[in-house]
Amino acid sequence: MAPITELTVGQLAMRSGVAVSALHFYEARGLIRSHRTSGNQRRYGRDVLRRVAIIKVAQEVGISLAEIGIALASLPEGRTPTRDDWNLLSTAWRDGLDRKIAQLKKLRDGLTDCIGCGCMSIDKCPLRNKGDRLAREGTGARRLVAT
Amino acid sequence: MAPITELTVGQLAMRSGVAVSALHFYEARGLIRSHRTSGNQRRYGRDVLRRVAIIKVAQEVGISLAEIGIALASLPEGRTPTRDDWNLLSTAWRDGLDRKIAQLKKLRDGLTDCIGCGCMSIDKCPLRNKGDRLAREGTGARRLVAT
DNA sequence: GCTTGACCTCAAGTTAAGTTGAGCTTGTAG
DNA sequence: CTACAAGCTCAACTTAACTTGAGGTCAAGC
Numbered sequence: 001m002a003p004i005t006e007l008t009v010g011q012l013a014m015r016s017g018v019a020v021s022a023l024h025f026y027e028a029r030g031l032i033r034s035h036r037t038s039g040n041q042r043r044y045g046r047d048v049l050r051r052v053a054i055i056k057v058a059q060e061v062g063i064s065l066a067e068i069g070i071a072l073a074s075l076p077e078g079r080t081p082t083r084d085d086w087n088l089l090s091t092a093w094r095d096g097l098d099r100k101i102a103q104l105k106k107l108r109d110g111l112t113d114c115i116g117c118g119c120m121s122i123d124k125c126p127l128r129n130k131g132d133r134l135a136r137e138g139t140g141a142r143r144l145v146a147t
Numbered sequence: 148m149a150p151i152t153e154l155t156v157g158q159l160a161m162r163s164g165v166a167v168s169a170l171h172f173y174e175a176r177g178l179i180r181s182h183r184t185s186g187n188q189r190r191y192g193r194d195v196l197r198r199v200a201i202i203k204v205a206q207e208v209g210i211s212l213a214e215i216g217i218a219l220a221s222l223p224e225g226r227t228p229t230r231d232d233w234n235l236l237s238t239a240w241r242d243g244l245d246r247k248i249a250q251l252k253k254l255r256d257g258l259t260d261c262i263g264c265g266c267m268s269i270d271k272c273p274l275r276n277k278g279d280r281l282a283r284e285g286t287g288a289r290r291l292v293a294t
Numbered sequence: 295g296c297t298t299g300a301c302c303t304c305a306a307g308t309t310a311a312g313t314t315g316a317g318c319t320t321g322t323a324g
Numbered sequence: 325c326t327a328c329a330a331g332c333t334c335a336a337c338t339t340a341a342c343t344t345g346a347g348g349t350c351a352a353g354c
Contacts, residue, residue, distance in 0.1 A: 108244040
């Protein structure tokens with residue numbers, strides 16, 4: 001049977017909640033893929049819905065598109081990903097996520113005690129112990145910090 | 148007794164671990180403040196060390212400079228902040244941090260189960276329930292998403 | 295008293311993640 | 325068969341958070 005109709009960009013945008021321009025952008029970045037109709041229009045398989053969903057969720061917690069791209073690259077392009085494929089992705093991020101969660105907790109719980117007590121001025125404060133890979137790739141340029 | 152010597156930008160940069168240019172930038176943004184010597188050079192009180200430390204920590208967990216600025220504005224400019232001042236800041240961020248932590252956990256714990264099970268394609272997935280205020284102010288332009 | 299390394303200012307460049315717009319093509323509903 | 329919405333491409337603009345560079349000033353050592 002036919003694969004329940006493929007999606008146009010517009011439809012994908014609707015259902016995923018991201019702008020068409022963003023989808024184009026993701027595709028240019030290699031995060032999602034489409035094939036073209038005879039008239040050069042994009043058609044997306046249903047699996048891209050999931051991909052886009054992941055992209056959004058991951059982004060919301062501060063993972064960069066670059067990192068998301070690397071993770072998504074582990075998913076098979078051709079077939080619909082199996083549970084094992086997702087597992088791979090999941091475990092790949094787990095450590096980074098754990099670290100980030102730990103830092104957030106420290107910030108949340110530590111603000112009063114730790115900052116209030118003055119230890120933050122020095123570098124031995126637990127809050128300042130980064131080693132956080134996920135968070136490090138922030139927004140702007142940061143050539144100088146390059147450890 | 149004299150206040151144990153104030154810091155030059157260079158010294159502050161050293162001790163805080165952020166570049167001089169970044170310190171200038173923060174000052175322009177109103178996140179830190181300095182007074183000038185007769186020769187127009189910046190001198191920082193020791194309390195800015197803490198401020199900068201907070202800025203860094205908060206940034207690492209994805210809080211924007213704008214939000215950090217708002218929070219820091221609650222700290223007194225003149226005197227060294229008391230424990231109560233820090234408490235105010237801490238509780239102001241608590242909710243947002245809690246939400247963010249929850250989302251990270253969901254992503255961490257949910258990747259395998261939730262994504263693997265296919266529910267993410269639809270909008271009823273728990274992962275897709277955002278309402279996250281801190282994360283929403285992401286990086287780029289996002290006029291269209293403006294809810 | 296001069297040199298050399300910190301500072302200063304201001305403008306322009308950079309990266310990420312998109313958005314906006316112009317100009318042109320497709321496809322579908324009347 | 326003709327509108328007109330939806331697509332397409334490509335270039336330029338946007339925001340955040342800085343960095344880099346040019347051109348000039350300060351200050352501490354020799």
